[in-house]
Amino acid sequence: MKTAFLFPGQGAQTIGMGQDLYNNIDIYKQTFDICVKGSEIDLKAACFEGWRMDESEVVQPAIFAHSISLFNCLRAEGAAAEVYAGLSLGEYSALCAAGAFGVGQCAALVRKRGRIMDEAFPKGEGGMLSVIGFGVDEVEKELEGFTGAYVANHLSELQTAVSGYMRDLVKLRERFDSKGAKMTSMLSVSGPFHSPLLRGAADEFLGVLRGEGIAEPDGTVYSNVLGAPYEKGSDMRELLAEQMCSRVRWHDCTEHMIASGVRRFVEIGPSNVLSKMLKRRVEKGVIVESIRDLDGLKNYLETAR
Missing domain, CATH: 3.40.366.10 (Malonyl-Coenzyme A Acyl Carrier Protein, domain 2)
Known part of the structure; x- marks a missing residue:
């Protein structure tokens, strides 16, 4: 096998x-x-x-x-x-x-x-946001207009992580939550990794x-x-x-x-x-x-x- x-x-x-x-x-x-x-x-x-x-x-x-x-x-x-x-x-x-x-x-x-x-990266200024419930293409569409946020991890069909400035991640989390994300959470990392x-x-x-x-x-x-x-x-x-x-x-x-x-x-x-x-x-x-x-x-x- x-x-x-x-x-x-x-x-x-x-x-x-x-x-x-x-x-x-x-x-x-x-x-x-x-x-x-x-x-x-x-x-x-x-x-x-x-x-x-x-x-x-x-x-x-x-x-x-x-x-x-x-x-x-x-x-x-x-x-x-x-x-x-x-x-x-x-x-x-x-x-x-x-x-x-x-x-x-x-x-x-x-x-x-x-x-x-x-x-x-300066501590506290960048991070990563986990988004569950959206395909990667949908996530990328929501990132349009945010110059400091990027798809960092494409984990599964409906699970993605976004890296970027915390100010952008906070706004994006609110956006994904309002549009029906199954779950969003800030990851415990020190910066915008994989971006x-x-x-x-x-x-x-x-x-x-x-x-x-x-x-x-x-x-x-x-x-x-x-x-x-x-x-x-x-x-x-x-x-x-x-x-x-x-x-x-x-x-x-x-x-x-x-x-x-x-x-x-x-x-x-x-x-x-x-x-x-x-x-x-x-x-x-x-x-x-x-x-x-x-x-x-x-x-x-x-x-x-």
């Missing part, structure tokens, strides 16, 4: 994530400790106690550490996938799982990514990426910018930097995976956001699962045998 491993992005974090695994599974602890060393951050305090988890510089390596450590638990038990994909930050977990980055290398890299994103307002940050991060070695992935990995798999020889550095300041085409990624014959989707990380969206989309017979903690890992391995 063609399988895809999926990895969530920033916003998926929960206090206490991974503590049960760290205390009971050696491979999880070993991988997590590599992330601690690579990022030079007390990720145990971050993940287990919530220390500085309002900062992208901390939360990004924290989510990565939990996700990739959990993935290594699966791999140690023989679980495998042909396809890897992740939302925003999760794309780095996907690339690492496919062997493009080393674990410690990637932990350090996403810390730098988070710091650059945090520092890219042209972060072009300068993306250019800075490209300089960081140019100093990183990146191996050819072992398997199919999806690019958020392309909404499709990386092709052999793709300029991953350019695409990863571009992801910071352009639309995340997650809906295109999932549609491409479904069309390519993926019949089992397994979300690996602290939340089940991606798997919940997929369950509303896939046809009967397609398996969608999530693994977040020790019990979830045990259940998955028991049913997979």
Whole structure:
């Protein structure tokens, strides 16, 4: 059965994530400790106690550490996938799982990514708005006339995130609510991520990426910018930097995976956001699962045998 491993992005974090695994599974602890060393951050305090988890510089390596450590638990038990994909930050977990980055290398890299994103925009002046109940074309139409607001994440057929100046997002939220949005909410992020307002940050991060070695992935990995798999020889550095300041085409990624014959989707990380969206989309017979903690890992391995 063609399988895809999926990895969530920033916003998926929960206090206490991974503590049960760290205390009971050696491979999880070993991988997590590599992330601690690579990022030079007390990720145990971050993940287990919530220390500085309002900062992208901390939360990004924290989510990565939990996700990739959990993935290594699966791999140690023989679980495998042909396809890897992740939302925003999760794309780095996907690339690492496919062997493009080393674990410690990637932990350090996403810390730098988070710091650059945090520092890219004055605090409180920019943000992101989640809109549920409108297609992306309808959202784009409502953005006309707002020069500081952009579609940032196209998540599913009727779920979109908009990035921009807070003054515009407040007005847009009122507009979407008045026109019957199923739900709107301001996301807990420090800036207008995945929008042209972060072009300068993306250019800075490209300089960081140019100093990183990146191996050819072992398997199919999806690019958020392309909404499709990386092709052999793709300029991953350019695409990863571009992801910071352009639309995340997650809906295109999932549609491409479904069309390519993926019949089992397994979300690996602290939340089940991606798997919940997929369950509303896939046809009967397609398996969608999530693994977040020790019990979830045990259940998955028991049913997979």
